[in-house]
Amino acid sequence: MLLSANEILLFLAFAGLTGLVLWLLLRPLRAGASSVPQDVGESEIAIYRDQLAEIARDLDRGTIGEAEAEAARVEVSRRLIAAGEAQAEAARNVTKPSDPRWRRGAAVALALGLPMLTLFIYLGEGAPGLEGQPIEARLDKPADELPVEGLIVRVERRLKDNPDDVAGWETIAPAYVMLGRYEEAVRAWTRAMIAGGVTAERLAARGEARVLANEGTVGAGAKADLEKAIELEPMEPRAQYLLGLAELDEGNREAALTRWKALLASAPADAPWAPAIRGRIDAVEGRAAIAPEDEPMIRGMVEGLAARLAEEPNDIEGWIRLVRSYDVLQDREKALEALETARKTFADDAEALARLDNLSPGSTAPR
Known part of the structure; x- marks a missing residue:
């Protein structure tokens, strides 16, 4: 079976990685082979011997007296003896190199064993026969068959090519909220307003995303969005509800209740959010606020x-x-x-x- 170019590159990458690991593992063995003791201090000893010879020549030429020559010989000899003792001590402390046959055996075992062990583990635990799953093929499905993450990737690609697609931003922002990616939802609603204009609904949605990103607290940024939303549409339900929560957190219970009751009074009979508002009012007023199952x-x-x-x-x-x-x-x-x-x-x-x-x-x- 012929391998594709990607498969060949993958195997080459694995081979290169294996080779690098082997090189790192075999380095200590090579270092051990080259750790034979050198002539520690030999150059220093040679210098002192040359100095003794030079003292003898100076004495023969008459450039120094006998007393000076003797004093110099004593000092140089003392240093020569000390250097010799240091050389002997260093030689005793150098570890004897290990048996080269053991090093060769370990090198062969690593060079052959590591790739074979890796291949054995991959064949046993991996899935060499699994077909590739390119991202394009996985995304090329009907929208109702894709998970939320797949839908987000598809829409993100579309928005990359068409950043002014308002419908795309309005689609992806709630998906980000569903996945807990609140900051990205805030940015998506901002892009939707840049592309399609500021509306009460978009401001309320961005405010809600900011509240969720702030662990349920209505912060300054969220509050500004929500107040602007009700300026544009006084009975925007999401904005009125969240502003009521802000008032409740500030200790202004009556203001929150008044806001929510006014919202209910103006709501259509079939408003889908009305039951949630009624439940919240009941909770604050202390009536049967929470269903037993909840x-x-x-x-x-x-x-x-x-x-x-x-x-x-x-x-x-x-x-x-x-x-x-x-x-x-x-x-x-x-x-x-x-x-x-x-x-x-x-x-x-x-x-x-x-x-x-x-x-x-x-x-x-x-x-």
Whole structure:
């Protein structure tokens, strides 16, 4: 069977990688073979011998006296003896080179064994017969047969060639939200507004993505989007709902309820979002707020928030949400406990304490 060019390149890459690994493993063996002791200090000894010969010649020429020559010979001889002893000590400390036959055997074992072991593992655990799955072939399917990730890749490619495709940006932004890629959703809604203009719906959608990216808190950027949205369309449902949440987090319970009730009053009878707003109003007013089947899931989310605050306690917005959540769940004991912990955490923050003082359990969901 003939190999394709890609397969040939792949095998060449594997061969090169294997060769590099073998070279690295065999280097110590080669170093061991060349570690035969050299004549340590031999040059220094030769210098001292030459100095003794030079002293003798100077004495014969009469350039130095006998006393000077004797003193010089004693000093050079002392250094010569010290150099000889150092050479002997170094020779004793040099490790005897290993048996070259052992090195050759180890080199052969590595050179043959490593590729064979790699091939054995690949044939046993890999899938050499698996056909290639090019990205183009995987994306060349009807949209309803593709996973969300595949749809996103397809739309991203289309948008790369046509960045002014408003429908593409409006399609991909909710998909990013579905996958938890909130910052990318914010950018997608921005591109949709650049290409197609600013609308209340797009501003509300971008504001929602910013809230999700901020772990459910309506920050300054999100709030600006939501307020601009209701300027363009006063009863934009998503913007009104999220602004109500912001008011609730700020302790302005009545403002949130007024906003949501006004939204319901103006809603069509069949508005799909109306039941969610009614449920939220019921939760805040303390009526049958949570369906029994939903309570385990909601409690799990609240306990997750509590666990995060135990690790990162310096989050005043998080503590406010936690106290209110316990209050909505009718769990007064945990609400009081969370409130006390928050007060201890922000004991030196007057502004935070003032906000916490407005959170007496029961204020958000009177019994």
